[in-house]
Structure formats: C-alpha cells, structure tokens
Amino acid sequence: MTTRSHTVTWDVAEGPSPYAGMAGLEAMQAQIADGAQRSPMFALMGFQLVRAEPGLAVMQGEVGEQHYNSIGIAHGGYAATILDAALWNSIRTTLKPGEGHTTLELKVNYAKALTTKSGLVTCEGRVVSRGGRIAIAEARLTGDAGETLYAYGSSTLMILKS
Numbered sequence: 435m436t437t438r439s440h441t442v443t444w445d446v447a448e449g450p451s452p453y454a455g456m457a458g459l460e461a462m463q464a465q466i467a468d469g470a471q472r473s474p475m476f477a478l479m480g481f482q483l484v485r486a487e488p489g490l491a492v493m494q495g496e497v498g499e500q501h502y503n504s505i506g507i508a509h510g511g512y513a514a515t516i517l518d519a520a521l522w523n524s525i526r527t528t529l530k531p532g533e534g535h536t537t538l539e540l541k542v543n544y545a546k547a548l549t550t551k552s553g554l555v556t557c558e559g560r561v562v563s564r565g566g567r568i569a570i571a572e573a574r575l576t577g578d579a580g581e582t583l584y585a586y587g588s589s590t591l592m593i594l595k596s
Contacts, residue, residue, distance in 0.1 A: 438499065440498070440499075440500040442474070442477050442478050443477065444472060444473070444474045444477040452464075453465060453470075455531050456531060457529060457530055457531055458526040458527050458528060458529030458530075458533075459486060459487075459488060459526075459527040459528070459529075462483065462486035462491070462523065462526060462527060463486050465483070466483060466484065466485070466486060475515075475519075476519070479495065479501075479512065479515050479516065480495050480496055480497075480498055480501070481493050481494060481495025481496075481516050481519070481557075482494060482495070483519075483523060486523065486526075486527055487527065488527055488528070489524060489527055489528065489560060489561035489564075490524060490527065490558065490559070490560055490561075491519075491520050491522075491523030491524040491526065491527060491558075491559045492520070492556060492557070492558050492559075493516050493519050493520045493523070493556070493557040493559075494554060494555065494556050494557070495516055495554075495555055495557075496550075496552075496553065496554055496555065497512060497548045497549060497550055497552055497555070498550060499550060501548075502549075506549075507547040507548065507549055508547070508548035508549060508552075510542070510544060512548060513542060513544060513548060513575055513584060513585040513587075514540065514542045514585075514587070516555070516557045516575060517540070517542055517557060517559075517573045517575055517585060517586075517587035517589075518537065518540055518587070518589065519557070519559075520557040520558060520559030520573040520575075520587075521537075521540070521559045521571040521572070521573050521587060521588070521589040521591070522535070522537060522559075522571075522589070522591065523559060524559035524560055524561050524571045524573070525561060525564070525569045525571055525591050525593075527561070528561060528564050528569070529593075532595065532596045533593055533594065533595060533596070534593075534594040534596065535569065535591045535592060535593050535594055536591060536592050536594060537589055537590075537591050538568075538589075538590045538591060538592050539589060539590040540587065540588075540589045541587060541588050541589070542585055542586075542587045543585060543586045543587070544584070544585050545583045545584055545585055545586065546582060546583065546584050546585075547584075548584050552577050552582075552584070553577060553578075554577070555575055555576065555577045555584060556575075556576055556577070556580070557573055557574070557575045557576075558573060558574055558576075559571050559572070559573035560572055560573065562588075564593075565593075566593065567592060567593050568590060568591070568592060568593065569590070569591045569592075569593060570588070570589070570590055570591075571588065571589050571591065572586070572587065572588045572589075573586070573587045573588075573589075574586055575587070
C-alpha cells in the first residue's frame with residue numbers, strides 16, 4: 435500500500451480586516467485585486483474566489499486525491515462545499531456595510547462524479563431573489579468550459595443586520 439500526505443497552508447491576518455466596513459461586493463473585488471489569501475476552508479478544499487460582480491460569484495478549483503471517498507471519486511462534500519461558497523458569495527455581493535448573512539438551507543443535485551481527471555472546475559453562483567431578510571441563490575458546478583455539469587445547487591440565506 436502506498437501512503438500519501440497533503441499539507442494545507444494559509445495566512446492569518448493579524449488585527450482587523452482591511453476590508454472591514456466595506457460593502458460585500460467592494461470587499462470581494464478588493465480581495466481578488468489584492469491577491470488576498472484564501473480562507474483556511476478554501477485552502478483545505480483547493481478552491482478560490484476568482485470573480486465577483488453584482489449578484490454573481492465565481493469559484494474555481496481542482497479535485498485532488500485528498501477529496502476522494504472509498505470508491506475512488508470525490509466525496510459529494512467537495513461539490514456541496516464549493517456550491518455553498520458560490521451561493522453564499524453571490525448573496526455577499528448584495529450586502530451593504532453592516533449587513534451579514536448565513537445559510538438557512540442548501541440543496542444539491544449531483545449530475546456526474548468528480549475525479550482528478552475533471553481538471554479545473556468552475557462554480558458560478560447567482561442571486562435569484564434578494565429581499566430585506568431572505569435571499570435565494572442558485573449555482574452550477576461545471577467543467578470543460580461549461581460543457582460538463584457536475585452539480586447544481588440552490589440555497590436560502592438570511593440577511594443579518596448589525
């Protein structure tokens with residue numbers, strides 16, 4: 435039997451975030467432009483935010499062997515996590531300073547297994563509805579420049595006022 439290992443590294447910012455007090459979209463675009471480090475979860479899962487526009491968040495990543503389950507494909511949690519991140523971040527693009535949000539419900543439909551042969555995958559999250567307290571988003575996880583659908587997800591999120 436062969437043994438492999440996987441090391442995860444991330445930077446931790448000391449003190450307050452330089453993006454504190456910004457609107458969601460402004461902070462996301464600044465983070466992308468600054469080349470800000472990924473969160474520990476994004477580093478662990480091997481994906482990152484690559485684009486943010488009003489009502490749209492795009493994540494990209496690659497499946498590694500560390501994401502595999504016992505039958506030799508990526509665990510469904512990989513697709514669920516990148517979908518959740520894209521859905522959450524799409525709603526984040528609508529947040530004003532002082533607002534936050536949290537996921538209330540996540541639904542995932544799996545269409546095709548992910549493996550290391552899937553290559554670079556892209557997950558686009560889009561806002562469907564944004565009210566004062568509740569928001570709804572949907573996302574598609576695709577490969578091959580959008581030709582292959584791996585999973586589809588939708589989410590309901592609560593808007594939090596500070």
